[in-house]
Amino acid sequence: MTGRLGTPGFRVGPLVGALAVLAALAVGTPPVRADFVGHGAPVRDVAISPDGRYAATAGFDDLAILWSVESRDQLTRLYGHEAGVNAVAFLPPLSEGLRPRLVTVSDDGTARIWDGATGTQLHVLTGHTKKVVAVAVSPDGTQIATASWDRTVRLWDAETGATVSVLEGHTNSVNDLVFTPDGSRIVSAGYDGDIRAWPLDGGEAYRFAQVGFPINALAISGDGKILVTGSADKTVRVWDMATRDMLREMSDPHDGAVLTVAVSREGMSIASGGVGGTLLIWDGGAEPRIAMQVEHYRAVWALEFSPSGDRIYAAGIDSVVRAWRTSDGASIVGEATRFQPLERVSRALANSDDPVERGSFQFRKCAICHALEEGGPSRSGPSLAGLFGRRAGSYPGYDFSDALHGSEIVWTEETVDLLFDIGPDKMFPGTKMPIQRLTDPGDRRDLVEFLKQATD
Known part of the structure; x- marks a missing residue:
């Protein structure tokens, strides 16, 4: 040897x-240059606050971390989940001038609301019977939606943590969900290949589309015009939210299941990542404009654009969250943290x-x-x-x-x-x-x- x-x-x-x-x-190996380095296990999700000042990460080490985007310093470490943390989202702060609150979901079957300033756990949201894998916050910050492998979507009050409703209709695990930008609907997708829409005004839920393959990830543009899905058949699909028509289907560049997708706020750029470790950035065409091998040891699990769309953040299996410029794929810190094979x-x-x-x-x-x-x-x-x-x-x-x-x-x-x-x-x-x-x-x-x- x-x-x-x-x-x-x-x-x-x-x-x-x-x-x-x-x-x-x-x-592990000491980092050469810090991006967001602090987890001791694979990172399952990364979120950027609406004002671009904060990042939040969720890890397999049962931990969520709140970061400063500017300095990449850890501000608060959130301990409390009893299993891996799968997703994180931002909530408005408790009062003006404070750090934002956060909501996390976990393999332990719970969602938890945190005070980002102190790391205090404010509410534990219980009701799901299997692992909870995705979370979204309504545009006005008053409601939380969670997706679980128990085949349900749950809606919660973000102030009290109380259950608002349980949305049933998927026939298999629900893998991801988003609110529409106007807050009128939740859109979810999962292992059954269904994209389902849930009106929040009392209207009847409906099937938006059916892919025929397990869907792992959803993203919606800031203007609500397009929906993007990533699925197990190595394909990224772009949908018209008004007509439900599929606008584009991009299947060749990924060499395995697509695990995560993101859309820039204005909807001009799409990013996708998958099991092969490749991050792709697409604009208007069927071929990606930028293709990067961002992870030496397989699997890009989460992607997030900055609010301005000039950066893309990627999380994955080697425990480091990295960031690149979307204009040319260059690392924003000059030299990204060395891959840890x-x-x-x-x-x-x-x-x-x-x-x-x-x-x-x-x-x-x-x-x-x-x-x-x-x-x-x-x-x-x-x-x-x-x-x-x-x-x-x-x-x-x-x-x-x-x-x-x-x-x-x-x-x-x-x-x-x-x-x-x-x-x-x-x-x-x-x-x-x-x-x-x-x-x-x-x-x-x-x-x-x-x-x-x-x-x-």
């Missing part, structure tokens, strides 16, 4: 190489003669949430440094779910084996830990051997 340690061509042993790769996965542990290690090397392969999914040493970036799970002999739920500084508070379980070879044998949900009912099991006793033994060496 050829390592990346020291001079080019420096060779390391298989185990050292595996540990180095996993350390890169768990700890997350090297995959070689599948060949699964068949190694060394149980520790085999265990390093079993750890590959755990590395998304857990660092192996002290001092790494915050992630959705605590560091595993010094794991063996430590009581479950006791790692200092980490906010554990109630399921682990006061636990008497101590991490040993036997209890780690049991965790992956029966699953975290059985060992700690109510935990926010992802449900992962290793049904093969040999795989569990290998993982334990790896953890014993890697966390000591």
